[in-house]
Amino acid sequence: MTDTESLVVSSDPKHPANLIVELCKLFYDNNWVTGTGGGISIREGDTVWLAPSGVQKERMQPTDMFVMDLKSRDYLRRSPTFKPSACTPLFLSAYTLRDAGACIHTHSQAAVMCTLLYDKVFKISNIEQIKAIPQVVESGYLSFFDTLEIPIIENTAHEEDLTDTLQAAIKEYPTCTAVLVRRHGIYVWGETVWKAKVYNEAIDYLLELAVKMIQMGIDPEGGIGSEKQGKFFRGLQG
Amino acid sequence: MTDTESLVVSSDPKHPANLIVELCKLFYDNNWVTGTGGGISIREGDTVWLAPSGVQKERMQPTDMFVMDLKSRDYLRRSPTFKPSACTPLFLSAYTLRDAGACIHTHSQAAVMCTLLYDKVFKISNIEQIKAIPQVVESGYLSFFDTLEIPIIENTAHEEDLTDTLQAAIKEYPTCTAVLVRRHGIYVWGETVWKAKVYNEAIDYLLELAVKMIQMGIDPEGGIGSEKQGKFFRGLQG
Amino acid sequence: MTDTESLVVSSDPKHPANLIVELCKLFYDNNWVTGTGGGISIREGDTVWLAPSGVQKERMQPTDMFVMDLKSRDYLRRSPTFKPSACTPLFLSAYTLRDAGACIHTHSQAAVMCTLLYDKVFKISNIEQIKAIPQVVESGYLSFFDTLEIPIIENTAHEEDLTDTLQAAIKEYPTCTAVLVRRHGIYVWGETVWKAKVYNEAIDYLLELAVKMIQMGIDPEGGIGSEKQGKFFRGLQG
């Protein structure tokens, strides 16, 4: 095994290259990364693991991975088969601007639908599940009485061209841990890979719920009691 | 293995610590406890096993569990990694007020949607699946001609603050085996862990069906024949 | 192993007791038999295997099964743990009236929804999948140009009381291989267990599709070209 192979080959299931493989299988089963869509990256110190471009996410192998040095932006190890992911500068933005430990990108249909239903910002209020989302600028999590806000940026022809607007959104919304991309999907990051995964799950739950609420005439950001204005609300029967 | 470790380490798959692990994986696959949401507890005699706070439910290990003495409320064993679940006083309420053997808490989207569609009480009538729900105050199960009622309580900022209203609902609805929490989810309990799991499955089936019925203009508590008033009912074609 | 145990214990995965266990796990994953709902029976010659009442379908063991002699209606082997299923006389009706080799009963939500949307008969026309459904009175299958008809009977308080109306429906619709039960679910049978399973899958696919068509304003029995009257049909864009 060469030196660079040791960056991606490990018997430890918690090695970043193995975790990327494991999590991409899970995301595939969730219908988030079918058709080679989406991507994921993990950072440990200044070392960054990156799933490659155009790979079937559920069939990826650790040896398909790219490994990059965050400071020099040099590849420490290249995939022998695949090209680098166009998501790479977006993942790096989460690392440099937010000191994230991992970044997940999916084509979740709930995310895409919310970008077709909301204008500049996705908002949802007073749903228990938002308590799994961090406050980011201070330690701790959103409370039940808070509103979750996720900025929506416009899509571009080439994924790497999203970098500027993604970075602008990250700066404009200092508390956000995710950015939605219209007609495309979502980027979610966190301090560690597990935190990124949990945030992504909780946010997708909320995006999915928001679509259902809107379908039933309930305002996701209307707040406590606003459900009574829903056209299907059964006030008389209760 | 220390004495307290023997409370959570067992080769018996039916040991409460192992069952909690197994069932949480199942609930995760059902989208009921993603993003660390939800929880579960099992009681045997005066010993109570509790899944911890903030844990990824599908990755939990038996050694992550808390174990409590029901009478003294002292922890017999603490999780070395996690904090106690804020659901703890709610689970204990099911044990002390109803002599339950297990209590399950999920963030099921069908449950949340029903709390946004119903006012004080979820009701559904004349669906075969309600025959899996117990009558509670006497032995036996609901009949096809009965109406299932599940009280809905308002959510609070901190989960433990639900205790008083949950206990009040349990007392006001002596036949209920579940309580819905608005914009949050559901608590379901039963005499044993398997009964709690079956009740939870049957109730979630009915919550999901109720949402579909309401979407199609059918009144879930309208009773036999009321479906003919549904706006999509195909009386002329039959 | 006693003589009666040999009726349910076999190392052959195709033994009826093992097939019932395998298929119930599959049906559970399809959300058709959660909460102990539903059931299944297989017949070979005059020997009938029956899943018991009140069992978690995904956790059933071959030794939980009842075995009955079709002619005498005597139990050749009783479950040591469970009571006989109330579906038993319904399964037997499929054997005596139709010479079926297996009968499947599910609480499929697509089936329940269709009983709330159709009056006396479920009908769907000109969908390729109906070619998997047999003509029954003669050999062969429905053609793409045929209409599938499945009678709907009213539910009763006790499942065994469905026997008379189920038998009447079987006689009134000599070509049907299934009967829907309003607010309850569906019974599907076939010459062999695999045929019953395939018919059940194809019928559930069509029930699910019919609900979607009705939601989109398309008449499931309207036939070829009627989709153009659907309120969402995009005639101008095509």
Next chain:
Amino acid sequence: MTDTESLVVSSDPKHPANLIVELCKLFYDNNWVTGTGGGISIREGDTVWLAPSGVQKERMQPTDMFVMDLKSRDYLRRSPTFKPSACTPLFLSAYTLRDAGACIHTHSQAAVMCTLLYDKVFKISNIEQIKAIPQVVESGYLSFFDTLEIPIIENTAHEEDLTDTLQAAIKEYPTCTAVLVRRHGIYVWGETVWKAKVYNEAIDYLLELAVKMIQMGIDPEGGIGSEKQGKFFRGLQG
């Protein structure tokens, strides 16, 4: 092992007969080929592997496969159990007209629904996932700013009778890598089995998304900004 058996029996998981078995299990889990619906074929050089007719796709064995010589149309190996698939001439059309390496046929409900919502051509524009679909007549993939077009042909009583209209559609739409069949399903092909599988996944994602968009009053081919005309669009809240 006879000579012809070696055409379907191999310990290599990448052997076409093994890949067909593996992929059909995956498609079954996606609800695309339940009830024996759908089919798949792989070509290597002039040798064509074909799943048989009427087989349960998730239970197929490599030895159930037919093998054909593309030039002579002679069977090199026949399934001992099953009849040839009526899809065979359709699969061969993709090989002869497009030099495809594999062809997948599913009864996907998203595909069927789109044939009931669109007239002559399915169209969707400006969704990131279309970048997984090839341009076909030149190398490379669709861009985010392109419109994906998939022709829709009318169904026939016998699947083999689709051959002429499928071939006509392939010629009329030289850039298409798929053809929809009204009230039936979809055919998707690609240069290799993996490309066909990726195209099928990406197209099904887009068909599913199109149904959701239409349900929410958003025009799938309306293009960037047209979502603001959607009846549920939340312009005021953003």
